[in-house]
Amino acid sequence: MSQPDATGSQERLSGTVPRSVIAVDRAIGDLRRGQLVVLLGTSACAVARSTEFLGEGEFAAMTRVPGGALRIVITGPRARALGVDTDREVVVFRLSPEIAPITVQALANPESGVPAPELHRTLEADDLAVGSVQLAKHANLTPAAVLKPLGLPPDAARAWAVERDLLAVHVQELQRYGAEGDFNLRRVSSAHVPLEAAQDTRIIAFRPVSGGTEQIAIVVGEPTPDSPVLVRLHSQCFTGDLLGSLRCDCGDQLRGALSAIAEAGSGVLVYLAQEGRGIGLVNKLRAYTLQDDGHDTYAANSVLGFDDDERHYRVAAEILRQLGVTRVRLLTNNPEKIAALTRFGIRVVERVRHRFEPTPHNREYLEAKIRTGAHLP
Structure with missing residues (x-):
């Protein structure tokens, strides 16, 4: 790479x-x-x-x-x-x-x-x-x-x-x-961090020159730009990634993506600081309360005053460019990620399905993503 x-x-x-x-x-x-x-x-x-x-x-x-x-x-x-x-x-x-x-x-x-x-x-x-x-x-x-x-x-x-x-x-x-704020990035640190799913892993930190929140690239193996790189764009989820929350499938998607990339031999997981589809942790917890009252994940965001999805992916495209990755096989069920990377100059040559078995706790959440969020089955 x-x-x-x-x-x-x-x-x-x-x-x-x-x-x-x-x-x-x-x-x-x-x-x-x-x-x-x-x-x-x-x-x-x-x-x-x-x-x-x-x-x-x-x-x-x-x-x-x-x-x-x-x-x-x-x-x-x-x-x-x-x-x-x-x-x-x-x-x-x-x-x-x-x-x-x-x-x-x-x-x-x-x-x-x-x-x-x-x-x-x-x-x-x-x-x-x-x-x-x-x-x-x-x-x-x-x-x-x-x-x-x-x-x-x-x-x-x-x-x-x-x-x-x-x-x-x-x-x-x-x-x-x-x-001008978060998309002008520079690489500030890199370290070898063996992971349970992928031991040959480097974590690279990028900081916006504005001084904003750092963004992370998890690089498994030695991806080469000679062929499309297996990539996952993963928005951080404190409750799912760290605590193992059963309300979403984020933890499954994170660990599943690392396993899939390791099995492929190399790839990149871009870990984006966009908690709760871009509304932040506190507002996500507020949305959970509304979901308990009967709203689905998108309706809850609307009741709070947010759009269905407040995330952006330009920063992800910039990280991939700085890593020399311009053609990707994208692990996703979200068509907006494909469209966004394409808009920002990253060619998506293949969409790789990334779905896990639902649980009684997240079934409605996953169904809402297909029904309202136009996610691919």
């Missing part, structure tokens, strides 16, 4: 991180700490807070910010789960200053413990509304936010944020974050 070019391109190995990536990463951290973030749009600005951190004091503080009326932004799937007839990506509702914070949380999170109020009139969803949901998703929080328009132009809003020690981020930076 070819090794990454140590000289590399200036863009890839210089360590230079786009300012937009730095700004969004800092905004993610502030949002996860429950702080306000100032969002700058093309012509308007607002302060945003995650609904997960909306207590009495936080809500009262937002009502005192000078500007327009408070509003909540939720996703289209969440709005439809609340009975709103909409096909929009995000939906915005005006909030009364007298509304209780727990009621606001009920609009965003079905676990709030109180019924959500009826919703009628929606407001126009501008770039600030879309950006607030994008930021919440990047932060692995409930995909919703409370906004308070500032009534200031961007330059004045940025100065307002600086005076109050708040971070300001432009919505265009949020839009570029997906393209």
Whole structure:
């Protein structure tokens, strides 16, 4: 297998991180700490807070910010789960200053413990509304936010944020974050790690130059680009991979893929940091609670406000390229993985079936993946 070019391109190995990536990463951290973030749009600005951190004091503080009326932004799937007839990506509702914070949380999170109020009139969803949901998703929080328009132009809003020690981020930076954040990788470590299923194994760690979460390639044997390489793209699953959860087949798929690659003599398993089909561990546990109430795995994500599948595979294609792999035999039942690798320049010459016997605990989950997720039988 070819090794990454140590000289590399200036863009890839210089360590230079786009300012937009730095700004969004800092905004993610502030949002996860429950702080306000100032969002700058093309012509308007607002302060945003995650609904997960909306207590009495936080809500009262937002009502005192000078500007327009408070509003909540939720996703289209969440709005439809609340009975709103909409096909929009995000939906915005005006909030009364007298509304209780727990009621606001009920609009965003079905676990709030109180019924959500009826919703009628929606407001126009501008770039600030879309950006607030994008930021919440990047932060692995409930995909919703409370906004308070500032009534200031961007330059004045940025100065307002600086005076109050708040971070300001432009919505265009949020839009570029997906393209600039996690896909510019460099190899940072490699070690020989004998595995139960494959003793001749190296684990290679790749780190985004943005400083984001590391991604892992598990290389078995010595794959050669002269012929298609047996590859598995595996999204991490703490409960299935590590704890042996019976709710899914992730542990079976992980260990089964390593065994299949070892039996083939060589191959690569790309282990992607995309827990819960990209919604994060906490939201996955919330989805489990909804599944216990009768929702399937996709409907539960929708009730929480997420799309059926929030994952991306561009980072997987980049890892394969850096390993010198451009043609693969892909262990998968998911047609989207085939389509995604193809879009990003990796040729899938064969789909290798990767299915295991269901259990009483995961049968409905597996049936939903075929019924709703269009997985191959």
